[in-house]
Amino acid sequence: MTERKIRVLVAKPGLDGHDRGAKVVARALRDAGMEVIYTGLRQTPEMIAEAALQEDVDLVGLSILSGAHMALAPRILELLKANGQGNVKVFLGGIIPDEDIARLKEMGIAGIYGPGVSTEQIVSDFFLAANKVSA
Amino acid sequence: MIHPDHKNTPMTTLTQSVLAGDRLSLARALTQVENNTLAGQKILDALFPYTGKAHLIGITGAPGTGKSTLVNQLALSFRKLEKRVAIVAVDPSSPFTGGAVLGDRVRMRDLSGDPGVFIRSMATRGSLGGLAQATVKIVQVFDAAGYDVVIIETVGAGQSEVDVARLAHTTIVVEAPGLGDDIQAIKAGILEIADILVINKADHPGTESTEAALRNMLELSHPVQKVFRHHDQTLSLAEPNPEKNPVTQSVDLWIPPICRTVATEGKGLPALMEAIQNHLAYLHKFGDWVARDQARLFSEFDLMLQSSLLEDFRARIPAGKIEQVKNSLQNRQISPQEAVNVLLNINRL
Ligand SMILES: Nc1nc2c(ncn2[C@@H]2O[C@H](COP(=O)(O)OP(=O)(O)OP(=O)(O)O)[C@@H](O)[C@H]2O)c(=O)[nH]1
Ligand SMILES: [Mg+2]
Numbered sequence: 009m010t011e012r013k014i015r016v017l018v019a020k021p022g023l024d025g026h027d028r029g030a031k032v033v034a035r036a037l038r039d040a041g042m043e044v045i046y047t048g049l050r051q052t053p054e055m056i057a058e059a060a061l062q063e064d065v066d067l068v069g070l071s072i073l074s075g076a077h078m079a080l081a082p083r084i085l086e087l088l089k090a091n092g093q094g095n096v097k098v099f100l101g102g103i104i105p106d107e108d109i110a111r112l113k114e115m116g117i118a119g120i121y122g123p124g125v126s127t128e129q130i131v132s133d134f135f136l137a138a139n140k141v142s143a
Numbered sequence: 144m145i146h147p148d149h150k151n152t153p154m155t156t157l158t159q160s161v162l163a164g165d166r167l168s169l170a171r172a173l174t175q176v177e178n179n180t181l182a183g184q185k186i187l188d189a190l191f192p193y194t195g196k197a198h199l200i201g202i203t204g205a206p207g208t209g210k211s212t213l214v215n216q217l218a219l220s221f222r223k224l225e226k227r228v229a230i231v232a233v234d235p236s237s238p239f240t241g242g243a244v245l246g247d248r249v250r251m252r253d254l255s256g257d258p259g260v261f262i263r264s265m266a267t268r269g270s271l272g273g274l275a276q277a278t279v280k281i282v283q284v285f286d287a288a289g290y291d292v293v294i295i296e297t298v299g300a301g302q303s304e305v306d307v308a309r310l311a312h313t314t315i316v317v318e319a320p321g322l323g324d325d326i327q328a329i330k331a332g333i334l335e336i337a338d339i340l341v342i343n344k345a346d347h348p349g350t351e352s353t354e355a356a357l358r359n360m361l362e363l364s365h366p367v368q369k370v371f372r373h374h375d376q377t378l379s380l381a382e383p384n385p386e387k388n389p390v391t392q393s394v395d396l397w398i399p400p401i402c403r404t405v406a407t408e409g410k411g412l413p414a415l416m417e418a419i420q421n422h423l424a425y426l427h428k429f430g431d432w433v434a435r436d437q438a439r440l441f442s443e444f445d446l447m448l449q450s451s452l453l454e455d456f457r458a459r460i461p462a463g464k465i466e467q468v469k470n471s472l473q474n475r476q477i478s479p480q481e482a483v484n485v486l487l488n489i490n491r492l
Contacts, residue, residue: 038242048249055255064170
């Protein structure tokens with residue numbers, strides 16, 4: 009019997025202190041049948057890339073509320089690539105100004121979600137992206 | 144033993160890079176093996192001759208007793224001894240959606256950045272009975288990849304604890320004070336599988352009474368050991384007891400020690416590490432290492448044989464025949480044994 013599961017790393021880089029949003033998303037992804045590896049607060053980009061590698065995930069979801077997204081997100085993309093995981097799709101949740109959204113997408117962030125976005129939307133985007141990764 | 148090079152299983156590049164220590168290849172091999180793909184089965188075949196060296200340590204106990212925090216500390220301690228450590232952290236899948244949130248890494252952040260540690264989270268994937276089977280394979284990959292110690296964390300839920308015990312060389316059962324006087328795990332027969340008992344959260348009130356309760360249960364469930372302890376001075380370990388075979392005799396001689404820890408502060412870790420090393424030495428001295436290895440391999444083989452035979456058998460029965468036989472069974476035209484015989488006879492033709 010073979011079974012393929014979508015594996016997602018949900019991580020909270022940076023120094024801001026709460027992970028309510030990340031946990032809500034983690035549970036929504038679980039309820040959609042995915043396996044979510046949850047790493048907790050205050051992760052460095054290096055820790056996130058290392059976890060993504062060890063867990064061989066298809067997708068990474070980042071929650072950044074500190075405003076440090078322009079420093080953290082590109083660094084994580086860079087580390088994933090350096091590790092041979094350039095195919096892993098990275099999503100970002102947080103309060104991101106419009107001008108940053110365009111730049112982050114250019115750099116390769118697959119999707120960006122502000123506070124009002126429904127978990128249904130996130131789940132369906134993650135499914136689409138995961139199916140592309142495996143294809 | 145057949146030398147690995149003499150096997151005619153062709154080595155894939157993925158397998159070679161796992162053996163060469165490439166971490167991405169290891170991660171990908173683990174995925175193939177976990178998903179039980181054809182590629183995964185080939186990887187296991189090729190890696191198998193390299194297995195059998197790692198010390199497998201199972202950690203189990205009720206939810207929230209501090210297992211992951213303790214695993215973090217144990218891994219740090221093994222790293223001080225320059226052992227390479229792999230961690231397999233198993234959490235339950237949701238029975239409704241098949242998804243899972245795997246959160247054990249949260250407590251293991253001290254280990255990140257260390258190339259001598261590899262942590263892999265794993266969901267039970269609804270295969271409660273087959274959990275050990277799936278975990279065995281993951282552990283074999285780490286073993287072949289050269290990890291000296293493989294720590295397996297599972298949430299204690301009855302049968303899975305027993306499965307872990309069969310898989311591990313050393314099984315550590317974690318309790319915490321304040322889980323109630325009649326510590327639930329005791330009822331599940333958990334003491335019988337424990338090689339080492341840990342009372343974690345020893346900074347909490349109730350540690351004394353938990354230890355007293357455990358000790359009490361331990362003495363009840365291991366009466367032979369109690370006698371042995373009384374005669375500590377007179378009965379030497381080396382003296383063979385002619386009435387017992389070496390394996391059961393050695394089982395009688397290991398008294399599961401009780402260690403107190405405060406995993407969040409690393410307290411009690413030296414004593415726990417000593418208990419683990421003692422158990423390892425004991426396993427080698429009394430042949431239990433070989434016995435446990437054999438039991439694990441043979442039970443894996445038996446399970447595989449059973450499922451393969453069943454699959455093979457089913458494939459050779461004409462469509463609808465099983466339903467037809469079941470129907471006759473339900474109508475009480477034939478007995479269960481006759482029903483089986485009907486199917487067996489079809490297959491013999
Ligand atoms: N006071 C105290 N708290 C501890 C100790 N060890 C762990 N904890 C805390 O207990 C909580 C649970 O710890 P974990 O290590 O996640 O426990 P676990 O058994 O792995 O939990 P599950 O995997 O969910 O079953 C965390 O908040 C830890 O910080 C300890 O020795 N003393
Ligand atoms: Mg845990």
